Amino acid sequence: VKNNIVENMRIGRMADRFLKAPHRINAIHEADAELIDLGEESDSVLALTTDALVEEVSSGLYDSPYFIGWMLATINFSDLAAVGADLLGLVISVSLPEEQSEEFVIEMADGISGACNEAGTFVLGGDTNEGKTLLLSGCAVGLVPKNSVLTRKGARKRDKIYLSAAAGLGSVYAFLRLFQPGKKLPESFYVPKARIKEGQLLRNFASCAMDTSDGVFHTLDTLMRVNRSRFVLFNEWEKILHPAALEVCRAEGIPPWLTLASVHGEFELCFTVAPEKEKDFLSEAGRIGWHPIPIGEVGDGWGVGVQTAERQIEVDTGSIRNLSETAGSNPARYFSELLALAKETGI
Amino acid sequence: VKNNIVENMRIGRMADRFLKAPHRINAIHEADAELIDLGEESDSVLALTTDALVEEVSSGLYDSPYFIGWMLATINFSDLAAVGADLLGLVISVSLPEEQSEEFVIEMADGISGACNEAGTFVLGGDTNEGKTLLLSGCAVGLVPKNSVLTRKGARKRDKIYLSAAAGLGSVYAFLRLFQPGKKLPESFYVPKARIKEGQLLRNFASCAMDTSDGVFHTLDTLMRVNRSRFVLFNEWEKILHPAALEVCRAEGIPPWLTLASVHGEFELCFTVAPEKEKDFLSEAGRIGWHPIPIGEVGDGWGVGVQTAERQIEVDTGSIRNLSETAGSNPARYFSELLALAKETGI
Numbered sequence: 001v002k003n004n005i006v007e008n009m010r011i012g013r014m015a016d017r018f019l020k021a022p023h024r025i026n027a028i029h030e031a032d033a034e035l036i037d038l039g040e041e042s043d044s045v046l047a048l049t050t051d052a053l054v055e056e057v058s059s060g061l062y063d064s065p066y067f068i069g070w071m072l073a074t075i076n077f078s079d080l081a082a083v084g085a086d087l088l089g090l091v092i093s094v095s096l097p098e099e100q101s102e103e104f105v106i107e108m109a110d111g112i113s114g115a116c117n118e119a120g121t122f123v124l125g126g127d128t129n130e131g132k133t134l135l136l137s138g139c140a141v142g143l144v145p146k147n148s149v150l151t152r153k154g155a156r157k158r159d160k161i162y163l164s165a166a167a168g169l170g171s172v173y174a175f176l177r178l179f180q181p182g183k184k185l186p187e188s189f190y191v192p193k194a195r196i197k198e199g200q201l202l203r204n205f206a207s208c209a210m211d212t213s214d215g216v217f218h219t220l221d222t223l224m225r226v227n228r229s230r231f232v233l234f235n236e237w238e239k240i241l242h243p244a245a246l247e248v249c250r251a252e253g254i255p256p257w258l259t260l261a262s263v264h265g266e267f268e269l270c271f272t273v274a275p276e277k278e279k280d281f282l283s284e285a286g287r288i289g290w291h292p293i294p295i296g297e298v299g300d301g302w303g304v305g306v307q308t309a310e311r312q313i314e315v316d317t318g319s320i321r322n323l324s325e326t327a328g329s330n331p332a333r334y335f336s337e338l339l340a341l342a343k344e345t346g347i
Numbered sequence: 348v349k350n351n352i353v354e355n356m357r358i359g360r361m362a363d364r365f366l367k368a369p370h371r372i373n374a375i376h377e378a379d380a381e382l383i384d385l386g387e388e389s390d391s392v393l394a395l396t397t398d399a400l401v402e403e404v405s406s407g408l409y410d411s412p413y414f415i416g417w418m419l420a421t422i423n424f425s426d427l428a429a430v431g432a433d434l435l436g437l438v439i440s441v442s443l444p445e446e447q448s449e450e451f452v453i454e455m456a457d458g459i460s461g462a463c464n465e466a467g468t469f470v471l472g473g474d475t476n477e478g479k480t481l482l483l484s485g486c487a488v489g490l491v492p493k494n495s496v497l498t499r500k501g502a503r504k505r506d507k508i509y510l511s512a513a514a515g516l517g518s519v520y521a522f523l524r525l526f527q528p529g530k531k532l533p534e535s536f537y538v539p540k541a542r543i544k545e546g547q548l549l550r551n552f553a554s555c556a557m558d559t560s561d562g563v564f565h566t567l568d569t570l571m572r573v574n575r576s577r578f579v580l581f582n583e584w585e586k587i588l589h590p591a592a593l594e595v596c597r598a599e600g601i602p603p604w605l606t607l608a609s610v611h612g613e614f615e616l617c618f619t620v621a622p623e624k625e626k627d628f629l630s631e632a633g634r635i636g637w638h639p640i641p642i643g644e645v646g647d648g649w650g651v652g653v654q655t656a657e658r659q660i661e662v663d664t665g666s667i668r669n670l671s672e673t674a675g676s677n678p679a680r681y682f683s684e685l686l687a688l689a690k691e692t693g694i
Contacts, residue, residue: 046435054482
């Protein structure tokens with residue numbers, strides 16, 4: 001808790017220069033999307049987010065044009081899912097090098113379109129430029145009913161912590177792509193979906209929510225700070241982690257929980273539900289065929305812990321987050337420092 | 348009219364892959380911003396636009412960090428001005444190279460903040476990344492009353508064509524920066540402002556509107572195509588052009604009207620007003636201290652013409668627009684080809 005988050009400092013040094021918008025409901029870092037009051041006549045709040053694909057493309061982590069397009073839309077929709085928005089759509093800003101093939105551009109557009117279709121929404125427009133490198137930025141908009149706005153803030157002691165589905169796939173995808181580039185992964189190995197329907201249901205049940213796009217520990221760290229409380233994770237890795245993630249961990253000798261610590265996540269929603277709402281929540285979720293995974297509980301104090309049968313182990317999630325800033329551009333160094341942190345932890 | 352617009356083809360090859368959003372009011376190319384129906388309960392339409400700074404920065408055309416920030420906000424706000432929106436604000440997506448100085452980032456943020464302040468609005472949020480090059484993309488949102496939506500479509504024969512203010516400054520700014528890089532221009536030489544108040548007033552009076560960000564002839568070409576009509580410009584260059592633009596043209600021996608043809612414009616609004624509304628319009632404009640400039644009239648047929656005392660000269664605005672696509676990345680070639688086109692025209 002003591003450490004400063006480098007990412008937040010970088011955002012802060014710009015944000016400090018801006019006046020606070022009086023009609024923005026959320027404070028900085030307190031929601032996945034910006035929540036804008038539309039005035040008294042409106043029953044809805046505007047939800048708005050922008051996200052770019054930069055290192056994922058330049059590092060080769062995302063290389064198929066369809067997948068690049070899919071991810072550009074999904075990273076933006078996922079932020080709206082985390083505030084429980086009904087989607088209005090996406091605008092995109094694309095800069096294409098002159099030599100980029102027609103085929104690449106069309107497949108990328110199909111990927112964007114595919115992710116829109118999956119989320120039940122549309123491309124509303126955009127801007128294309130010619131540039132020296134491929135640049136991709138998106139902005140998604142949606143509406144949230146004024147009386148059920150969902151943010152990262154609102155968790156209380158004894159709330160149960162959930163994931164919308166098992167995690168760890170984004171992390172092992174990045175591991176395999178960066179360290180075993182020859183290995184052919186099936187196209188379907190990692191195809192994240194924005195949890196739109198789930199987020200809409202959470203409006204009525206969750207006390208806070210955030211997506212796991214930067215990894216589960218990153219999310220827990222943020223939620224713990226925003227809510228000034230303690231997020232305790234159960235050590236039930238077989239339940240929390242995706243089977244494919246567990247398999248890779250076994251084969252490579254990586255501690256399974258480490259897949260939750262890496263900065264490349266998987267766009268699940270991490271959220272808290274008050275004990276008195278849990279039964280109704282699970283019953284409503286079941287109705288839409290959704291089986292959220294309980295992963296922990298909000299406890300006393302601050303920080304992030306892992307509960308084993310014997311004791312509660314402290315996880316220095318601040319340092320884990322900062323690793324991606326200090327070593328993130330060098331995958332080998334990032335991974336070895338992450339392993340070193342894991343050993344210190346003793347989970 | 349016969350020629351295809353390369354820029355539209357590039358946008359089209361992506362746009363063709365997307366489903367048309369049923370709640371988007373405007374057709375593609377028919378408004379500066381996307382106009383989204385918010386449902387029956389809402390009296391407003393959401394206006395949404397995204398625009399990136401790419402070549403302006405990589406070419407060095409914009410280099411001071413304050414000006415880069417100012418322009419990032421202004422290019423986006425200007426699109427909202429052209430649909431007559433009340434601004435809600437801006438989200439930005441910024442990727443910064445590790446070596447970018449703290450000072451640069453703060454001055455850029457101040458430029459964004461300055462343009463927000465000028466436009467009476469706010470930064471709502473954003474996303475920062477670390478990347479290899481400086482990438483800047485913005486997305487501005489606003490609201491337009493449902494019963495007075497302004498688009499590029501709606502001009503009728505005999506409508507008067509106006510500019511919100513004298514044009515040509517953006518063009519000579521680019522000329523001087525690219526061809527006389529040693530020449531010190533005063534900071535205030537070219538500081539475009541989004542015409543927000545003017546656009547809001549135009550909701551009640553204009554039959555169509557578009558900003559001149561890509562130059563006045565580009566705008567006239569688009570409006571002529573969207574409205575399937577003829578846009579005729581008066582040859583009153585002393586009235587239409589900014590004094591500083593006229594001065595540069597005189598000193599350099601450039602035909603003054605050519606400053607309207609270059610692709611680097613100045614974010615004025617170009618709009619049409621029906622004859623029966625003209626008197627009331629000018630009186631309301633005067634009330635807010637605004638003196639719009641009449642520059643031409645919508646006439647019979649198609650295309651763009653320049654009316655001299657003797658005759659009407661045809662301007663091949665399609666070829667002028669395409670020049671920026673085929674030669675735009677090479678300023679010297681672009682300028683010499685533009686001069687050649689000008690000579691052919693015989694204005």
